[in-house]
Amino acid sequence: EIVLTQSPGTLSLSPGERATLSCRASQSVSSSYLAWYQQKPGQAPRLLIYGASSRATGIPDRFSGSGSGTDFTLTISRLEPEDFAVYYCQQYGSSLPLTFGGGTKVEIK
Amino acid sequence: EVQLVESGGGLVQPGGSLRLSCAASGFTFSSYWMSWVRQAPGKGLEWVANIKQDGSEKYYVDSVKGRFTISRDNAKNSLYLQMNSLRAEDTAVYYCARSRLYCSGGSCYPGYFDYWGQGTLVTVSS
Numbered sequence: 001e002i003v004l005t006q007s008p009g010t011l012s013l014s015p016g017e018r019a020t021l022s023c024r025a026s027q028s029v030s031s032s033y034l035a036w037y038q039q040k041p042g043q044a045p046r047l048l049i050y051g052a053s054s055r056a057t058g059i060p061d062r063f064s065g066s067g068s069g070t071d072f073t074l075t076i077s078r079l080e081p082e083d084f085a086v087y088y089c090q091q092y093g094s095s096l097p098l099t100f101g102g103g104t105k106v107e108i109k
Numbered sequence: 110e111v112q113l114v115e116s117g118g119g120l121v122q123p124g125g126s127l128r129l130s131c132a133a134s135g136f137t138f139s140s141y142w143m144s145w146v147r148q149a150p151g152k153g154l155e156w157v158a159n160i161k162q163d164g165s166e167k168y169y170v171d172s173v174k175g176r177f178t179i180s181r182d183n184a185k186n187s188l189y190l191q192m193n194s195l196r197a198e199d200t201a202v203y204y205c206a207r208s209r210l211y212c213s214g215g216s217c218y219p220g221y222f223d224y225w226g227q228g229t230l231v232t233v234s235s
Contacts, residue, residue: 033211035221037154044204044225045154051211056223088154092211092220097170098156 002026002091004101012109019076021104023089028069033093036065036074039103040085048087049074076106084108111135111224113205118229125195125233131188131205131226139163139183142208142219145190147201148228155201158190159208159219173199195233202228 003026013019023034032052037045047056049065052072062077076083089101117129129145144159158169158179167179178191188205206222 031211031213033220037222044227045222046225047221047223050209050221050223090154090221092218093213096168098159098220100154100156102153 001097002029002094002099004089004091004099006087006089006101006104008104009102010105010107012107013079014109015079015081017079019074019079019083019106021074021076021087021106023067023072023074023101025070025072025091027094029072029091030093032068032072033091034065034067034072035090035092036063037088037090038083038085039088045088079106111207113207113224113226115203115205115226115229118203118231120232120234121195122235123196123233126191126193127195127231129190129192129203129205129229129231133186133188133205133207136207138181138186142210143181143188144206144208144219144222145179145188146204146206146222146225147199147231148204149198149201152201157203160188161219192231195231197233200231200233202230204228 005024007022034052036049039045053065064075086103086105088103112134114132145157160167160179176194180189205226207224208219210217211220
């Protein structure tokens with residue numbers, strides 16, 4: 001089972017600032033099969049990024065994903081008020097189970 | 110518009126059973142792998158189970174094997190999760206999610222989740 005560790009646990013930033021979220025895997029994620037999701041309180045997760053760097057339909061270009069192997073990053077270039085939420089990474093390139101990271105909360109400073 | 114609507118959650122005693130349903134619309138249900146993902150209160154996400162388009166393949170996280178059964182009815186555009194021998198640690202919001210495939214070595218497998226329902230809360234407590 002691949003364990004995903006997200007850091008930091010909480011990121012305190014102001015609107016307009018850049019957010020950099022990390023997701024580290026316990027072993028290499030095959031072919032960069034990694035996704036990112038955004039979840040707001042009381043809502044279901046929403047797919048942002050798949051294949052480590054491909055934006056899902058309707059996702060603004062201020063969201064970008066990068067990385068390979070064991071180290072992946074989600075970057076939000078300029079935080080908008082609606083971007084304050086919890087973000088999860090998920091790997092899907094290895095044998096089951098599909099696993100998620102523990103999440104990073106992006107909060108307003 | 111893709112819609113996934115879960116139902117069937119509620120309060121159940123330890124050792125009890127519950128059946129969750131997910132009604133799908135806005136896409137060709139029979140063409141997609143489907144999954145259940147859960148989230149314990151205040152915790153992160155955990156994949157629970159998935160099922161192939163025709164129901165011929167089913168996979169589970171170890172913690173629910175032998176207790177939970179995923180199934181589908183393509184004629185009714187519906188996904189189900191039968192949960193037996195429920196434990197306190199099964200308390201969570203259960204999400205129905207559509208799976209997208211990734212292909213490797215000539216085969217394709219369920220990967221990430223592109224649409225999610227709003228979830229249904231299952232509480233296991235005496």
